[in-house]
């Protein structure tokens with residue numbers, strides 16, 4: 001094995017090992033505090049609920065550990081064993097050209113998705129069901145899978161053809177055009193997703209509650225926020241987890257509440273959650289997130305430009321130098337790098353959450369937000385005692401106890 005190949009395989013393995021180490025830390029932190037409700041939550045969260053949240057977190061972490069071991073092994077297997085025979089098989093059926101390259105990528109991604117299915121089946125029908133969250137039926141799961149597969153193929157195949165075509169015809173500047181195309185695609189998706197794709201999976205009905213709608217609209221006016229409407233999504237047909245979000249761009253923005261959230265929270269709490277979401281818009285977090293993605297995409301295309309211009313990667317694994325094969329190697333090798341960067345991206349995300357909380361507090365005071373967060377973590381069985389290093393790596397939202405502490409503070 002060449003040095004480059006050994007380096008990539010070692011990085012993939014190391015990244016998996018780091019993930020497993022962090023999950024073990026998370027599990028022991030949760031287990032250690034299982035029998036005692038944290039001081040600030042005594043009275044708000046009962047010991048039984050606290051224990052259930054611990055058990056739920058432990059089981060999820062255990063499943064994630066198995067998934068990590070499995071995915072890491074599959075990644076290494078592709079590189080060292082499977083990619084060669086797959087290419088030979090495809091080469092026997094498809095003449096050299098764009099289609100063969102696209103087929104390599106689609107096959108690897110497709111096989112990866114199918115191999116991951118047992119994990120998502122177990123998560124949905126065993127784990128989530130055991131803790132009373134799951135509402136999905138086998139038929140709905142299957143329908144979601146089929147719709148998802150059609151959408152993924154429908155978007156990725158033309159994109160791959162386009163990229164490989166550019167690479168072939170304009171080898172010097174293909175990556176700049178590719179980058180622009182991908183960024184344009186993402187912008188279009190921001191508009192297309194809420195209007196055309198999300199409705200394929202859920203029903204969105206305008207909010208009926210007149211009193212609630214009036215209060216929400218008053219809050220929106222107070223912030224000078226324009227939106228296309230308030231919608232309630234039938235999230236309860238899949239799961240009882242509650243949430244709210246904004247979607248869309250410009251004046252086409254819509255505010256979406258999960259029916260599961262509306263069912264469990266008081267009007268004041270819902271307003272606070274909305275104010276938090278408004279904070280994300282007002283403070284430019286959506287643009288920030290987009291800029292972050294643009295930086296990642298830029299670096300990604302730069303790497304691809306190098307990778308397609310040399311035969312180093314294919315040679316390292318003694319594989320044919322086909323753009324499809326090279327793209328697969330880059331995608332697998334990118335995993336550990338992105339993993340290593342997750343403390344940075346998670347930090348930026350958590351900082352934005354703190355800012356959005358502060359925004360909500362400035363509008364409505366801290367009390368209803370604190371109640372909403374306490375209820376959300378209790379109902380979603382989020383652990384109140386995570387491991388600090390695990391949080392640093394993976395938590396896109398600060399743990400609820402930390403958020404509440406900040407909200408209580410004078411800042």
Ligand SMILES: [Zn+2]
Pocket residue numbers: 276277280353356
């Ligand atoms: Zn947020």
